[in-house]
Amino acid sequence: MRQTRQRQLILEHLKRTANHPSATEIYDLVRQDLPSISLATVYRNLESLCSLGLAKKVETFGGQKRFDAIVADHMHAICTKCGKVRDIETEPEFKPEKLRSIDSDFEITGVRIDLLGICPECMRLQNQNKEEK
Amino acid sequence: MRQTRQRQLILEHLKRTANHPSATEIYDLVRQDLPSISLATVYRNLESLCSLGLAKKVETFGGQKRFDAIVADHMHAICTKCGKVRDIETEPEFKPEKLRSIDSDFEITGVRIDLLGICPECMRLQNQNKEEK
DNA sequence: CTAGGTGCAAATTATTTGCCGCGAG
DNA sequence: CTCGCGGCAAATAATTTGCACCTAG
Numbered sequence: 001m002r003q004t005r006q007r008q009l010i011l012e013h014l015k016r017t018a019n020h021p022s023a024t025e026i027y028d029l030v031r032q033d034l035p036s037i038s039l040a041t042v043y044r045n046l047e048s049l050c051s052l053g054l055a056k057k058v059e060t061f062g063g064q065k066r067f068d069a070i071v072a073d074h075m076h077a078i079c080t081k082c083g084k085v086r087d088i089e090t091e092p093e094f095k096p097e098k099l100r101s102i103d104s105d106f107e108i109t110g111v112r113i114d115l116l117g118i119c120p121e122c123m124r125l126q127n128q129n130k131e132e133k
Numbered sequence: 134m135r136q137t138r139q140r141q142l143i144l145e146h147l148k149r150t151a152n153h154p155s156a157t158e159i160y161d162l163v164r165q166d167l168p169s170i171s172l173a174t175v176y177r178n179l180e181s182l183c184s185l186g187l188a189k190k191v192e193t194f195g196g197q198k199r200f201d202a203i204v205a206d207h208m209h210a211i212c213t214k215c216g217k218v219r220d221i222e223t224e225p226e227f228k229p230e231k232l233r234s235i236d237s238d239f240e241i242t243g244v245r246i247d248l249l250g251i252c253p254e255c256m257r258l259q260n261q262n263k264e265e266k
Numbered sequence: 267c268t269a270g271g272t273g274c275a276a277a278t279t280a281t282t283t284g285c286c287g288c289g290a291g
Numbered sequence: 292c293t294c295g296c297g298g299c300a301a302a303t304a305a306t307t308t309g310c311a312c313c314t315a316g
Binding site: 134135137139140169170171173174177178196 | 294295296297298299300305306
């Protein structure tokens with residue numbers, strides 16, 4: 001794969017951004033260094049990084065997909081209000097690898113364990129609204 | 134909630150269809166009984182069934198969301214090629230209730246465990262293509 | 267050089283919404 | 292009756308694609 005400035009920057013920002021950015025969030029970040037980049041390029045590169053195994057898609061709530069530069073199996077906590085994603089320390093007994101051995105007709109290639117809920121920020125907003133009523 | 138023919142049929146088909154249909158698949162099914170129904174109605178009703186707790190969204194690969202009338206926590210096997218979803222028996226050690234206790238700032242409301250892979254059908258297609266080469 | 271990558275704009279795909287008339291309760 | 296609901300078409304949102312030019316190797 002050819003090494004371009006845009007590809008470099010996209011991967012760099014993806015690695016640096018903890019909360020699993022969406023395509024448009026990466027677009028905004030990269031634009032700070034390279035204002036001429038187009039959103040289409042971001043999508044195309046995220047796609048190719050995924051197929052090279054350098055990134056992974058995270059299916060969230062709220063439409064947009066998010067991306068993750070940590071490709072090893074791990075758990076996520078996903079906010080069902082705002083869609084933000086956070087990595088979770090996995091207790092050894094819940095290691096995703098254990099699930100891979102579960103039998104099925106499927107050729108299992110990966111495992112996804114997500115805790116769904118409300119993140120602290122959204123929780124705070126919710127409580128504020130209640131108080132205002 | 135008012136009881137309409139369209140709402141009835143949507144829930145009925147959702148319950149009857151094992152592979153977790155998408156909105157358009159439900160639309161096509163319901164149209165066989167009620168040709169005049171509109172896709173918007175299907176979306177609106179699926180949304181309200183979800184908020185009533187009578188259905189659940191399943192986030193898959195391949196754009197479209199899918200829906201599930203089984204609302205109790207359970208695992209899914211999701212095909213990353215065709216997006217089809219199948220229910221999976223959950224090993225006791227991975228019972229969602231156990232996972233809920235994992236600590237985090239999150240107000241955890243649910244757990245999602247998905248095995249990702251290639252379903253038997255897609256696997257067969259893949260092998261056929263190889264032979265043809 | 268030249269194939270693969272990029273930017274731009276237009277196209278698709280999935281879903282949501284405004285409006286207005288209708289029918290369940 | 293009367294409000295919630297449904298149909299239709301238009302609007303959004305997210306992502307993809309065609310094309311002509313550019314550039315890394």
